[in-house]
Amino acid sequence: xxxxxxxxxxxxxxxxxxxxxxxxxxxxxxxxxxxxxxxxxxxxxxxxxxxxxxxxxxxxxxxxxxxxxxxxxxxxxxxxxxxxxxxxxxxxxxxxxxxxxxxxxxxxxxxx
Numbered sequence: 001x002x003x004x005x006x007x008x009x010x011x012x013x014x015x016x017x018x019x020x021x022x023x024x025x026x027x028x029x030x031x032x033x034x035x036x037x038x039x040x041x042x043x044x045x046x047x048x049x050x051x052x053x054x055x056x057x058x059x060x061x062x063x064x065x066x067x068x069x070x071x072x073x074x075x076x077x078x079x080x081x082x083x084x085x086x087x088x089x090x091x092x093x094x095x096x097x098x099x100x101x102x103x104x105x106x107x108x109x110x111x112x
Contacts, residue, residue: 001026004080004092005033005062016109017079024077029070030063032078032092048085055087061095072100082110 001024003017014031021028035058063071076096083089083106093104 001028001077001079002063002092002096003028003031004078004088005031006081007034009081012081012109013079016081020077020079020107026077029067030061032059032095033062034058035060048087051085052087052091055091059088059091059095061099063099068099071096073102074100075103075105076101078104078106080106080108082112083108084112 001017001021003013006013014028017028061068078089078092078096080089080092089106089108093106096104
């Protein structure tokens with residue numbers, strides 16, 4: 001299980017991911033979050049391509065080395081507090097797949 005770090009609700013995603021991990025009996029191995037210095041979300045009043053570019057610049061995997069080594073071939077539940085365009089989930093899933101995850105399933109608390 002991997003949480004998406006939220007700038008606006010920093011505890012919610014981890015609280016939700018931790019609870020789901022305990023309920024499912026799987027480890028919470030880390031997060032996908034903003035690169036240092038790019039914590040604030042990008043503009044939402046731009047076209048989809050520009051939103052995607054902004055999200056892609058902002059996000060990085062925040063997993064320990066042991067978690068990264070154990071990722072290949074695994075299924076990951078990606079937990080986020082909310083989604084609007086879906087680009088954060090898409091980019092986060094791509095990062096996890098590039099790191100070796102076999103499958104990534106998104107789980108969000110709400111949709112705007």
